[in-house]
Amino acid sequence: MKLNLRIWRQDGPNDSGRLENYTVENVSPDESFLEMLDELNEKLVSEGKEPVAFDHDCREGICGMCSMFINGEAHGPDRAITTCQLHMRRFKDGDTITIEPWRAAAFPVIKDLVVDRTAFDRIIQAGGFVSVNTSGNTIDANALPINKADADNAFDAATCIGCGACVATCKNSSAMLFVSAKVSQLALLPQGKVERQERVLNMVEKMDEEGFGNCSNTGACEVECPKEISLDNIARMNREYLKASLSSEK
Amino acid sequence: MTKLDAKIPEGPLKDKWTNFKNNCRLVNPANKRSIDVIVVGTGLAGGSAAASLAEMGYNVKAFCFQDSARRAHSIAAQGGINAAKNYQNDGDSTYRLFYDTVKGGDYRSREANVYRLAEVSANIIDQCVAQGVPFAREYGGLLDNRSFGGVQVQRTFYAKGQTGQQLLLGAYSALSRQVGKGKIAMYSRHEMMELVVVDGKARGIIARNLVTGEIQRHSAHAVLICSGGYGNVFYLSTNAMGSNGSAAWKIHKKGAYFANPCYNQIHPTCLPRTSEHQSKLTLMSESLRNDGRIWVPKKMEDVEAIRSGAKKPKDLPAEDRDYYLERRYPAFGNLVPRDVASRAAKERCDAGFGVNKTGEAVFLDFASAIERYGKEKALQEGEDTNNMALVRELGKEVVKAKYGNLFQMYEKITDDNPYETPMKIYPAIHYTMGGIWVDYNLMTTIPGCYALGEANFSDHGANRLGASALMQGLADGYFVIPYTIGDYLADDIRTGEIPTDTKEFDEAEKEVRDRIEKLMNNKGSKSVDSLHRRLGKIMWEYCGMARNEEGLKTAIKEIRALREEFWNDVFIPGKADGLNPELEKACRVADFMELGELMCVDALNRTESCGGHFREESQTEEGEAMRNDKDFTFVSAWEYTGDPSEAKLHKEELKYENIELKTRSYK
Numbered sequence: 043m044k045l046n047l048r049i050w051r052q053d054g055p056n057d058s059g060r061l062e063n064y065t066v067e068n069v070s071p072d073e074s075f076l077e078m079l080d081e082l083n084e085k086l087v088s089e090g091k092e093p094v095a096f097d098h099d100c101r102e103g104i105c106g107m108c109s110m111f112i113n114g115e116a117h118g119p120d121r122a123i124t125t126c127q128l129h130m131r132r133f134k135d136g137d138t139i140t141i142e143p144w145r146a147a148a149f150p151v152i153k154d155l156v157v158d159r160t161a162f163d164r165i166i167q168a169g170g171f172v173s174v175n176t177s178g179n180t181i182d183a184n185a186l187p188i189n190k191a192d193a194d195n196a197f198d199a200a201t202c203i204g205c206g207a208c209v210a211t212c213k214n215s216s217a218m219l220f221v222s223a224k225v226s227q228l229a230l231l232p233q234g235k236v237e238r239q240e241r242v243l244n245m246v247e248k249m250d251e252e253g254f255g256n257c258s259n260t261g262a263c264e265v266e267c268p269k270e271i272s273l274d275n276i277a278r279m280n281r282e283y284l285k286a287s288l289s290s291e292k
Numbered sequence: 293m294t295k296l297d298a299k300i301p302e303g304p305l306k307d308k309w310t311n312f313k314n315n316c317r318l319v320n321p322a323n324k325r326s327i328d329v330i331v332v333g334t335g336l337a338g339g340s341a342a343a344s345l346a347e348m349g350y351n352v353k354a355f356c357f358q359d360s361a362r363r364a365h366s367i368a369a370q371g372g373i374n375a376a377k378n379y380q381n382d383g384d385s386t387y388r389l390f391y392d393t394v395k396g397g398d399y400r401s402r403e404a405n406v407y408r409l410a411e412v413s414a415n416i417i418d419q420c421v422a423q424g425v426p427f428a429r430e431y432g433g434l435l436d437n438r439s440f441g442g443v444q445v446q447r448t449f450y451a452k453g454q455t456g457q458q459l460l461l462g463a464y465s466a467l468s469r470q471v472g473k474g475k476i477a478m479y480s481r482h483e484m485m486e487l488v489v490v491d492g493k494a495r496g497i498i499a500r501n502l503v504t505g506e507i508q509r510h511s512a513h514a515v516l517i518c519s520g521g522y523g524n525v526f527y528l529s530t531n532a533m534g535s536n537g538s539a540a541w542k543i544h545k546k547g548a549y550f551a552n553p554c555y556n557q558i559h560p561t562c563l564p565r566t567s568e569h570q571s572k573l574t575l576m577s578e579s580l581r582n583d584g585r586i587w588v589p590k591k592m593e594d595v596e597a598i599r600s601g602a603k604k605p606k607d608l609p610a611e612d613r614d615y616y617l618e619r620r621y622p623a624f625g626n627l628v629p630r631d632v633a634s635r636a637a638k639e640r641c642d643a644g645f646g647v648n649k650t651g652e653a654v655f656l657d658f659a660s661a662i663e664r665y666g667k668e669k670a671l672q673e674g675e676d677t678n679n680m681a682l683v684r685e686l687g688k689e690v691v692k693a694k695y696g697n698l699f700q701m702y703e704k705i706t707d708d709n710p711y712e713t714p715m716k717i718y719p720a721i722h723y724t725m726g727g728i729w730v731d732y733n734l735m736t737t738i739p740g741c742y743a744l745g746e747a748n749f750s751d752h753g754a755n756r757l758g759a760s761a762l763m764q765g766l767a768d769g770y771f772v773i774p775y776t777i778g779d780y781l782a783d784d785i786r787t788g789e790i791p792t793d794t795k796e797f798d799e800a801e802k803e804v805r806d807r808i809e810k811l812m813n814n815k816g817s818k819s820v821d822s823l824h825r826r827l828g829k830i831m832w833e834y835c836g837m838a839r840n841e842e843g844l845k846t847a848i849k850e851i852r853a854l855r856e857e858f859w860n861d862v863f864i865p866g867k868a869d870g871l872n873p874e875l876e877k878a879c880r881v882a883d884f885m886e887l888g889e890l891m892c893v894d895a896l897n898r899t900e901s902c903g904g905h906f907r908e909e910s911q912t913e914e915g916e917a918m919r920n921d922k923d924f925t926f927v928s929a930w931e932y933t934g935d936p937s938e939a940k941l942h943k944e945e946l947k948y949e950n951i952e953l954k955t956r957s958y959k
Contacts, residue, residue, distance in 0.1 A: 099532040167472035171465035176344040183421040187433030197426035
């Protein structure tokens, strides 16, 4: 295949960016999208040019590092996958592919397609945990039976990889899907119940402070989420938040 | 030859750790506040260590090269974590986990460390559940278990095929809590470039901010290397693209001995390589071997028909299939340890029975499991168990619940539906048992410098059993280092802050700056990746699943030439004072070019076969690995002397007082 690429190039956070055109040839349908970009980069290096900077690491869809807006969709045209799992068989000879970084005020561009997502870390630091220290003296794991449905729902919420596709997709750049996944996981489990009120209040407060927008229930985040995190989590977080703001002393 | 002192506590095996904890020195809470600890890497070992030490009161600085601590490659571990809980009442115990691990490691690990690992394994599960890690549960609400290779009990805890992710997010949440409290300073997108040694003790690191290119000095009273393994020496592996051996290699060059570098794990169930453009290999969890059966056709004509597409694998009748693991190892069947399964796959493919175009693939087939589970489910639901279409549908649901994400991953990569046709798999480099030599306290041969998790060598001998890496990473970080580090830091309560304006820091920083400058000004013609790929080919060809004297000697010669070529002809575009992924890769590959040579030196020296290290000269008539306990019951710990080929060998004799050395048999 021969493909035309339009890729966002930006030197640094304070520079203005632009879309630049490249062509890649002899692309095999069996290679992954990132391998196609590897080849472009090798070509650029061999021409003495600077390669396109992009985030990637595990290349098996679990680390959450890769983050590309491909033809107007987070992680490209397929559902339930990350950019690194997208394969070139999804495209055809002569296609033009536009590749941009996540765009959100809370995710400033560092370079080219690389953005700064440390706002997510700061939200977790505000309350995305159970306050239990390491010790050899916690109760036996089976002393706390957990209803399988709750455990399964908590697991589904916990599979969020923190990639930020939800934010990039949302017209309001809302982080509600990300935050609600963590709030839900811990609210569904007995271990998380003790701190559930402070947790949701603190995490939401931090989320707002970081400059993420609000949720207007379009559901686009759920559609683009590579881990299919459900919109139900946002509903659950809203309930948690309402309960906490009515009854909490904070 | 100096004698290595592993500092194993006195007393019977089962009392050693208790004795140590009862007698080690402590640092009181007020003094902990004036002690700094650097943790390099935030995977299971580093994340759990950073969190635990900060909770205890130490000031922690944690470093990772990823954009967030949550992305360390532990996250990709799929299958599970072992613990001797005996929840299934199938005869498990601390001793049995210890025994399985030592045997699985082909009697090349240190008894006392492995026993401690087995001992604290149960605490790990309790700790993780308390943190809110959503392990798989049964309908009664209790934890579920499954079985892994090399054992005959069910002691593996799991969270679908994402156990590593859930455990890492648990450690990350504990770490984040301490960052929020100001007890951990988190440096993401930072890479350790050098260790700083002052008066013989590890006292800091030089780090590079990968975004700005700034070279920074960080001091501390102790430095923990939790940077994972070095599987990416092979270029193609199941490691993440950024996984590297540089932190370990840097401390090695500063005096830490490197142990058993030739012990590499080749994982039997990975996706086969398809072409030159491939950037990595993807693992399919070992848990799949609970339900998948591995086979190749018996007849060559069927092999050819399958390769050409004339026949479909599922149409081949059972009598024409060679379930070679079940045939050769009836007692363990498809659940033999990884090294055994990998070699058996290679044997069949070398004999010409590989089932894909490259001839390097075997089938992993779920058809029988789908039928078995489907019948069970049909029975439970009162459906007709002879309605095979329905049975298969029900069976697929069960399999999907167990391995759904793995099947989806497989389909995305290969465009084949594994519910309908068997997976094609082949062995690939996955894990490195070798690593930095540490004593019982996890301290390297540099005082104050520790190595935890995959970065050290101590627990898995020559072969790691499945679901044991997660166990070791968390054991080291949550339960071992919090005790052992106090015993060392008790001497540092009056030291005060370590200054960074000293000549040792000056020199270390200069080394880093010189290295970067040399790379940037090289003006060569070859990309880092092209050189790395060539290194990988040499390693896989000569130091992969089978090794021999001639090949290893060739490899050493070729690596040395390639290294020279690298330094003469590598080209790095861009600038050093900003984000420059090519420069990052070059720094890592430069270290691989040396480490790869040491691996071959070690493999050449160890003329026996053991675990993942298979020397063709040392095998039985049936082609099984043959150990030589008389001459090789020791750990090879290599001291850097300026050139990997001139590394000086130190031996730690391994004593087995609680286990009888036997020929490992899974037949």
